[in-house]
Amino acid sequence: MANKLTAENIEAAAQHLENIQSGKTPVLDGVDRTTETPEDGRVDLGNQTFESHQQKKSLKVYPLIPPNDPRLLMQIAPFLDDTLEHLGFQDRKSLCEVMYGNMTKYGGLGLSANQIGLPYRMFVMGGHPQIEDGKVRYVFNPMVNDVSPESVMLKEGCLSFPFLFLGIKRPKWVNVRYTNENNEEIEETLHGMSARIFQHENEHMNGYIFTELVSKLKLDRAEKSKLKMIKEIQKKQNTPRIIQ
Numbered sequence: 001m002a003n004k005l006t007a008e009n010i011e012a013a014a015q016h017l018e019n020i021q022s023g024k025t026p027v028l029d030g031v032d033r034t035t036e037t038p039e040d041g042r043v044d045l046g047n048q049t050f051e052s053h054q055q056k057k058s059l060k061v062y063p064l065i066p067p068n069d070p071r072l073l074m075q076i077a078p079f080l081d082d083t084l085e086h087l088g089f090q091d092r093k094s095l096c097e098v099m100y101g102n103m104t105k106y107g108g109l110g111l112s113a114n115q116i117g118l119p120y121r122m123f124v125m126g127g128h129p130q131i132e133d134g135k136v137r138y139v140f141n142p143m144v145n146d147v148s149p150e151s152v153m154l155k156e157g158c159l160s161f162p163f164l165f166l167g168i169k170r171p172k173w174v175n176v177r178y179t180n181e182n183n184e185e186i187e188e189t190l191h192g193m194s195a196r197i198f199q200h201e202n203e204h205m206n207g208y209i210f211t212e213l214v215s216k217l218k219l220d221r222a223e224k225s226k227l228k229m230i231k232e233i234q235k236k237q238n239t240p241r242i243i244q
Contacts, residue, residue: 059101062116067160067209071114074207076121079140081183087118096138096181099124108159110197112204115160123201131193138181142202145187147171156200158210163226166214170196 065072081092089095095118103111103124110125126136148171155165174195177187190198200210211219 059105060098061105062098062102062118064106064115064159065117067211069117071117071119072160072204072207072209076114076119076205076207079121083120092138092140092181092183095120095122096124099138100127100136103127106159109193110201111159112201114204121205123204125197125201126194135194139178139198139201140180140183142176142178142198142205144174144176144199144202146175148173152196154196156196156210158200160209161211163229164211164222165225166210166218166222168210168213170199174198
């Protein structure tokens with residue numbers, strides 16, 4: 001589990017699971033909102049613009065679930081193709097379209113299915129023109145075979161933790177294996193940002209979140225920086241202050 005086990009959060013998780021089982025909290029349904037994309041198929045992300053990989057006219061938007069949601073804090077079972085129809089997906093490619101569309105809508109470089117409440121051991125990564133020329137990977141049942149002995153420290157963000165950035169030390173390269181959107185087995189060695197993104201998203205597959213990789217001191221400092229950043233944005237936008 002990502003959070004430290006205490007009586008309080010165990011009780012909260014149990015109540016959440018009870019709500020899921022009773023139907024009070026939807027587990028599998030996304031928010032059935034349809035948003036239109038421009039005719040040229042480009043998705044505007046503020047200071048970044050990505051090509052819409054599937055050139056879709058509409059997108060089913062799923063909400064990002066909270067970082068303390070049990071669906072984000074548990075290991076995901078191996079992906080099986082015959083589970084797709086249960087949630088209305090025709091095949092892997094239809095799931096990939098939704099995953100890529102939501103990743104770009106939220107402005108991410110990677111997105112795991114469980115981050116938007118989908119119970120699949122898969123994630124999408126890439127799409128940024130400055131990383132491998134915008135190459136996109138659809139990763140099902142990922143495995144890490146080997147990692148470099150050298151590590152690099154870089155700041156990371158996570159869509160599940162808006163405005164929070166943490167310095168994370170990770171191997172420079174990773175050798176990985178997975179199946180793609182065509183159910184083809186891929187084995188490759190990733191370097192640089194691609195290696196970092198793969199490692200980050202793969203941790204989501206096992207119920208880990210990146211706040212677990214730093215000390216409490218570093219996390220507290222990052223939280224203060226996050227609040228400062230939010231206040232600066234609010235000041236520029238002249239919006240009401242957050243109640244703390």
